[in-house]
Amino acid sequence: MPGADRGSPQPSDIVVTGLGAVTPFGWGVNSFWEGARLGVTAIGPFDRFDASRHRTHLAAQVPDGDIGGAPLRHLSLADRFAVASAREAVAAADLDLESCRERTGVFFGSSAGGMLEGEWFFEAHLRRGTRHAKRGLVASQQFNGPGDAVARAVGVGGQVETISSACASAAMAIGNALHALRRGDVDVALAGGSDALCQLTYAGFNALRSVDEAPSRPFRKDRLGLSLGEGAGVLVLESLAHATRRGARPIAVLAGEASTCDAHHMTAPHPDGSGASSAIRLALADAGISADDVDFVNAHGTGTPLNDAAEAAALKAVFGDRLRSIPVTSTKALIGHLLGSAGAVEAVATVLGLARREVHPMPDTGTRDPELGLDLVLGSPRVLPRVFCAISTSLAFGGANAVLVFTRSEPA
Amino acid sequence: MKRPVAAITGLGVIGAHGIGRAPLEEALLAGRPLASEVDRSTGYHESDSSRLGALVPKLDVSRWLPPVEARRLSVPSRFAVVAARMALEDAGLTSFDGRRVTVVLSTAFGALLFTEKLVRQILEEGPEAAQPFYFSECVANAAAARVAIALGARGANVTITEREAGPLLAVARGAQEVREGRADIAIAGSADELTGLLHALLDRFRSTARARRGGAEAARPFDAARNGVLAGEGAAVVVIEREDEARARGARVLTRVAATGAAFDSTAPVSDWGRGHEALARALRGALAREGRSIGTVDRIVSGASGARGGDRLESATLVAAWEGSSLPPVLTPKAVVGEFGGGLLAAAVLAACGAPFGRPVACETQDPELAVAPHDGSPLPAPHRLLITSLAAGGAAAWALLERP
Numbered sequence: 001m002p003g004a005d006r007g008s009p010q011p012s013d014i015v016v017t018g019l020g021a022v023t024p025f026g027w028g029v030n031s032f033w034e035g036a037r038l039g040v041t042a043i044g045p046f047d048r049f050d051a052s053r054h055r056t057h058l059a060a061q062v063p064d065g066d067i068g069g070a071p072l073r074h075l076s077l078a079d080r081f082a083v084a085s086a087r088e089a090v091a092a093a094d095l096d097l098e099s100c101r102e103r104t105g106v107f108f109g110s111s112a113g114g115m116l117e118g119e120w121f122f123e124a125h126l127r128r129g130t131r132h133a134k135r136g137l138v139a140s141q142q143f144n145g146p147g148d149a150v151a152r153a154v155g156v157g158g159q160v161e162t163i164s165s166a167c168a169s170a171a172m173a174i175g176n177a178l179h180a181l182r183r184g185d186v187d188v189a190l191a192g193g194s195d196a197l198c199q200l201t202y203a204g205f206n207a208l209r210s211v212d213e214a215p216s217r218p219f220r221k222d223r224l225g226l227s228l229g230e231g232a233g234v235l236v237l238e239s240l241a242h243a244t245r246r247g248a249r250p251i252a253v254l255a256g257e258a259s260t261c262d263a264h265h266m267t268a269p270h271p272d273g274s275g276a277s278s279a280i281r282l283a284l285a286d287a288g289i290s291a292d293d294v295d296f297v298n299a300h301g302t303g304t305p306l307n308d309a310a311e312a313a314a315l316k317a318v319f320g321d322r323l324r325s326i327p328v329t330s331t332k333a334l335i336g337h338l339l340g341s342a343g344a345v346e347a348v349a350t351v352l353g354l355a356r357r358e359v360h361p362m363p364d365t366g367t368r369d370p371e372l373g374l375d376l377v378l379g380s381p382r383v384l385p386r387v388f389c390a391i392s393t394s395l396a397f398g399g400a401n402a403v404l405v406f407t408r409s410e411p412a
Numbered sequence: 413m414k415r416p417v418a419a420i421t422g423l424g425v426i427g428a429h430g431i432g433r434a435p436l437e438e439a440l441l442a443g444r445p446l447a448s449e450v451d452r453s454t455g456y457h458e459s460d461s462s463r464l465g466a467l468v469p470k471l472d473v474s475r476w477l478p479p480v481e482a483r484r485l486s487v488p489s490r491f492a493v494v495a496a497r498m499a500l501e502d503a504g505l506t507s508f509d510g511r512r513v514t515v516v517l518s519t520a521f522g523a524l525l526f527t528e529k530l531v532r533q534i535l536e537e538g539p540e541a542a543q544p545f546y547f548s549e550c551v552a553n554a555a556a557a558r559v560a561i562a563l564g565a566r567g568a569n570v571t572i573t574e575r576e577a578g579p580l581l582a583v584a585r586g587a588q589e590v591r592e593g594r595a596d597i598a599i600a601g602s603a604d605e606l607t608g609l610l611h612a613l614l615d616r617f618r619s620t621a622r623a624r625r626g627g628a629e630a631a632r633p634f635d636a637a638r639n640g641v642l643a644g645e646g647a648a649v650v651v652i653e654r655e656d657e658a659r660a661r662g663a664r665v666l667t668r669v670a671a672t673g674a675a676f677d678s679t680a681p682v683s684d685w686g687r688g689h690e691a692l693a694r695a696l697r698g699a700l701a702r703e704g705r706s707i708g709t710v711d712r713i714v715s716g717a718s719g720a721r722g723g724d725r726l727e728s729a730t731l732v733a734a735w736e737g738s739s740l741p742p743v744l745t746p747k748a749v750v751g752e753f754g755g756g757l758l759a760a761a762v763l764a765a766c767g768a769p770f771g772r773p774v775a776c777e778t779q780d781p782e783l784a785v786a787p788h789d790g791s792p793l794p795a796p797h798r799l800l801i802t803s804l805a806a807g808g809a810a811a812w813a814l815l816e817r818p
Binding site for chain 2: 053054055073074102105106110111113118119122123125126130131135138139140142143144145147148149151152155156157158159160161162163164165166172176179183184185199200202203204205206207208258259260261262263264265266267275278396397398399400
């Protein structure tokens with residue numbers, strides 16, 4: 001077997017012991033995975049705000065739900081997604097925070113924070129004057145709102161850090177959590193991201209002509225752009241030794257990460273995908289895993305013509321001709337582009353794919369782009385009985401690239 | 413094997429003091445707030461609002477950022493590119509492998525002016541009026557991306573948004589990238605702008621200092637009369653390298669990043685400070701201990717105290733708890749001069765580590781009797797051996813960095 005040892009993880013390896021998610025399929029990991037397995041998109045008409053004057057009219061909106069646990073003040077919608085996901089992940093990990101509060105950190109990604117509520121504040125200011133714009137609307141407007149809300153809600157005392165590197169935010173946050181755990185800065189990390197739909201991002205991507213009028217069709221020949229979505233994802237991370245001591249069962253191993261930058265353009269990727277391919281190679285090196293050992297790819301896969309072409313070029317550069325036999329999926333085809341939290345929910349999807357030995361599909365719509373040379377998972381889940389390793393890619397505005405490498409926590 | 417030492421070899425800074433280190437040193441020695449009138453004509457302010465901010469004056473930055481390049485950038489992006497190029501020049505770095513250069517910047521609120529303009533377009537003129545230029549520059553990571561494009565930095569490009577704790581988290585991340593071998597050079601720092609809207613919002617949260625009983629409107633760290641911050645803007649960027657590699661190329665080492673740490677006070681409300689000083693003190697001591705340092709060897713503190721009632725109270729209590737009853741070393745409070753923006757704190761701390769003298773903050777007259785900490789009185793001090801920078805953010809985040817004389 002080429003590449004890494006496919007045996008059991010080592011005590012110092014960083015493992016995933018809990019997952020949480022709020023997605024357009026519903027509140028909770030089970031809702032997400034059941035929806036993802038069906039391969040039917042959640043992208044459709046929405047009412048988070050009045051989209052009638054926008055160029056496009058579809059998005060993937062989270063249905064109404066409850067954050068569970070004690071109520072909290074001044075929560076933006078993105079904060080609510082984040083807190084619900086974190087509480088679910090902590091419960092799934094059977095984590096007693098009383099025993100490790102000061103050694104637990106939160107590493108979060110968010111691109112817009114509470115911008116939705118910021119827009120309500122601004123609208124009230126414009127229409128009725130500043131005295132009628134309630135300041136509580138912007139109390140948690142900052143980018144760090146969701147991560148801080150999680151830290152406050154579950155009561156952590158370790159490092160709390162929000163990364164706002166556009167669409168790579170959450171993947172970078174999870175990567176930073178990996179390093180913090182390896183260094184021993186914290187014993188447990190709640191890592192993930194959260195973002196909510198808002199007019200600024202919806203109008204902004206439309207202004208860039210990056211949004212498809214139909215649900216996005218990543219890597220298809222007729223792709224015309226992305227679809228926006230909202231939601232959150234959280235992973236509980238700790239060393240295998242720490243998990244074993246408290247009797248927790250690992251779901252997967254977070255084996256490596258890397259970030260790079262194209263340093264090319266604010267909104268367009270480098271067409272040869274060199275920044276992304278460099279990030280994939282560095283992440284695999286960080287994990288000590290050969291490209292030959294990667295069994296599937298949860299791609300960034302936005303559905304924009306340029307991004308998908310650059311990403312396919314990056315994958316081709318790393319995997320060569322073997323790319324044609326590596327299953328590739330894009331969670332964004334199902335729940336839209338979650339921006340700063342995309343990397344978190346896609347990490348959840350990658351972990352579940354490894355744990356359950358199947359890759360979720362994309363809707364079987366549109367014609368494959370033969371020039372990209374990808375083995376797309378379409379229509380129904382792809383069962384991988386001997387799956388060991390998967391990567392999740394996040395490629396952002398400003399050329400920021402982040403790649404996470406996960407492996408199974410039990411021998412394939 | 414001995415771990416590599418992360419060293420700061422360059423500093424670039426732009427702020428209310430102007431451009432570069434020399435005018436900032438002069439301002440810190442004078443101890444006077446760098447305050448000027450904020451534009452309150454935008455309609456966001458209440459009639460009795462605070463009036464002042466530490467605003468960047470009109471400056472000729474063309475040496476660092478040609479006008480044709482500046483036109484495409486938001487204000488924080490301009491600040492960041494100017495500071496980054498200045499820092500590289502200060503470090504004497506003229507060529508490098510861009511693949512091994514990482515950029516880690518923090519921002520509290522991002523490019524607010526462009527964000528405001530874009531939201532106005534959407535709400536007033538309709539979403540079809542939204543300009544793509546504003547959108548691409550109003551993402552939080554625009555400044556870091558612009559720095560990467562300007563310098564050809566193709567390593568990790570990270571934007572940290574943890575309010576007041578962000579700049580020290582950025583320095584920590586930059587030092588880690590270098591120490592752990594993922595980068596040869598880290599460009600780390602902070603960039604923020606102060607708009608009329610932000611100033612008015614801070615004022616509505618009663619965060620900004622106000623004039624009282626005929627007195628001046630000023631930030632008064634640890635003072636009995638403190639009643640808020642002097643909101644500020646600008647950028648500070650440091651160049652971080654391995655010390656052995658910096659010396660091998662003949663570079664001057666300004667200071668070492670000997671330890672960093674972070675924690676969270678979950679007793680804090682969303683927009684204020686909490687009372688979790690005991691836990692924060694334990695976290696601070698633990699962070700130093702992990703790098704083999706003890707709190708007793710710290711001989712200077714550059715405090716993030718800003719004149720906020722709750723923030724300074726927590727800062728004081730945390731320092732007292734961390735020192736466990738022992739006398740504190742001299743405490744410098746640069747936010748009394750440069751205002752509340754993280755880059756100013758970072759730049760002032762690097763200068764202090766290099767031995768720059770600080771004057772008494774002139775606005776601070778009466779120490780708060782409830783606090784055990786007072787700003788240094790301005791008397792001459794020897795250059796420090798170990799300098800602790802502290803930054804406690806509203807909302808709960810906390811970060812520290814220990815700078816050490818090479």
